[in-house]
Amino acid sequence: MTSNFKVKYDLIVIGGGPAGSIAAYTAAKLGLTTLMLEKDRDFGIPVRCGEGVGMKGLREFIEPDPKWLDNKLDRVRFHAPDGTLVPVNLIEKGAILNRKVFDFELAKRAAIAGAKVQNRCCATGMERVNGALTVKFEHFAKEYRVSAPLVIGADGVESRVGRWAGLNTNLALVDIQTCFQYTLQHPNIDAEFCDFYFGNEVAPGGYLWIFPKGPQYANVGLGISGDRAKNRSPKEYLDSFIYEHFNRASYLCSIAGSVPSGKALKKIVADGVMLAGDAAHQSDPITGGGIVSAMWGGRLAAQTAVKALEKGDFTERQLNEYTKSWHKIIGEEHNRHYRLKKGVHKLNDDIFNRTARILLDLPFEQRTLRKIFQTALINEPGLVVDIVKAFLQ
Numbered sequence: 001m002t003s004n005f006k007v008k009y010d011l012i013v014i015g016g017g018p019a020g021s022i023a024a025y026t027a028a029k030l031g032l033t034t035l036m037l038e039k040d041r042d043f044g045i046p047v048r049c050g051e052g053v054g055m056k057g058l059r060e061f062i063e064p065d066p067k068w069l070d071n072k073l074d075r076v077r078f079h080a081p082d083g084t085l086v087p088v089n090l091i092e093k094g095a096i097l098n099r100k101v102f103d104f105e106l107a108k109r110a111a112i113a114g115a116k117v118q119n120r121c122c123a124t125g126m127e128r129v130n131g132a133l134t135v136k137f138e139h140f141a142k143e144y145r146v147s148a149p150l151v152i153g154a155d156g157v158e159s160r161v162g163r164w165a166g167l168n169t170n171l172a173l174v175d176i177q178t179c180f181q182y183t184l185q186h187p188n189i190d191a192e193f194c195d196f197y198f199g200n201e202v203a204p205g206g207y208l209w210i211f212p213k214g215p216q217y218a219n220v221g222l223g224i225s226g227d228r229a230k231n232r233s234p235k236e237y238l239d240s241f242i243y244e245h246f247n248r249a250s251y252l253c254s255i256a257g258s259v260p261s262g263k264a265l266k267k268i269v270a271d272g273v274m275l276a277g278d279a280a281h282q283s284d285p286i287t288g289g290g291i292v293s294a295m296w297g298g299r300l301a302a303q304t305a306v307k308a309l310e311k312g313d314f315t316e317r318q319l320n321e322y323t324k325s326w327h328k329i330i331g332e333e334h335n336r337h338y339r340l341k342k343g344v345h346k347l348n349d350d351i352f353n354r355t356a357r358i359l360l361d362l363p364f365e366q367r368t369l370r371k372i373f374q375t376a377l378i379n380e381p382g383l384v385v386d387i388v389k390a391f392l393q
């Protein structure tokens with residue numbers, strides 16, 4: 001029987017989430033022979049995501065399609081620990097995706113662009129042989145080997161590619177959000193609003209979200225800082241909240257997962273290897289949002305791969321072009337958000353409550369996310385410069 005795979009490619013992408021599919025799509029469009037391996041049976045399943053995304057960020061990569069867009073939103077409410085409710089003016093419109101369809105469509109688009117895309121392929125190892133990288137993977141209980149001068153590790157938060165390449169991707173507990181989420185049906189779910197709840201009782205060191213996917217049904221989840229999850233799990237926090245707000249809900253799905261919320265990794269490349277998306281800890285430290293930044297990571301890494309192939313130079317030094325472009329477009333902002341996150345973590349419930357009341361006194365048009373952070377952190381002089389840079393530039 002002949003193999004379904006060539007032996008050599010210009011680029012191997014490991015992982016078929018948003019980072020991997022955009023990397024494979026970009027590389028194939030630019031003429032590279034590209035192989036993308038995905039370990040799961042289906043692209044996009046299981047979903048480990050709240051599926052919330054900004055329209056502007058999304059449009060940079062793909063035109064919105066009702067096929068995978070469950071809901072569009074421009075109304076957000078913040079709930080302070082004492083119950084004060086603040087409607088917020090969302091300048092950038094938001095959307096709730098259907099990632100089962102979205103991720104599948106991204107993978108299909110990469111295939112149509114010319115990449116060889118394959119599900120049920122779990123990469124199990126990587127080694128350097130004669131200057132190229134050989135990737136080992138399992139496909140229906142058979143082992144295969146393929147090689148390429150370049151590999152993009154887009155294998156998510158538990159990335160093994162990073163470790164195989166000798167990159168340090170460890171995270172401190174405080175820089176991990178541990179999450180739990182249900183997709184619920186309940187008559188009290190309002191399809192018009194995204195809701196965010198803050199406070200030590202609800203989600204210590206993080207927040208709880210309600211992202212409505214349609215009438216009466218929503219992703220309801222929370223993330224808490226890893227260092228605060230020792231005595232009570234995210235599921236226990238979430239169950240208490242649901243008991244109080246959505247008693248007797250129907251449960252359509254449940255997921256657990258973690259989101260890196262640390263600084264941008266300094267080293268995301270090694271000789272022949274680039275990491276993108278969650279594998280490179282590219283999700284936003286404040287919001288935990290990682291879909292759009294993963295797509296940026298995938299695109300920039302693929303563009304760098306094209307240049308490396310043109311030059312025949314696959315060294316870390318050459319690939320650092322990716323690190324630089326990532327830092328310029330997203331990484332600098334990411335690090336500012338990290339500093340803000342550190343500030344927000346220090347805030348207690350009283351400050352959240354006070355901030356909510358100050359915001360309520362403002363006219364609705366002035367209640368922007370920028371204003372919220374300004375107000376909450378105004379008594380943290382060390383952070384004023386960061387606030388100004390993050391939100392006023």
Ligand SMILES: Cc1cc2nc3c(=O)[nH]c(=O)nc-3n(C[C@H](O)[C@H](O)[C@H](O)COP(=O)(O)OP(=O)(O)OC[C@H]3O[C@@H](n4cnc5c(N)ncnc54)[C@H](O)[C@@H]3O)c2cc1C
Nearest residue numbers: 015017018019039050051052123156257277278289290291
């Ligand atoms: C509970 C939760 C809620 C979230 N909510 C949001 C949100 O609302 N908005 C937002 O923007 N972000 C959210 N995120 C973060 C977002 O899901 C990720 O940042 C995003 O999916 C990162 O994309 P990625 O392509 O880097 O990784 P992933 O989407 O994780 O894709 C990695 C892929 O690699 C595959 N893979 C792994 N190992 C191998 C291997 N050895 N061989 C082959 N394939 C492999 C996996 O199966 C997976 O398909 C949330 C995360 C969690 C956990």
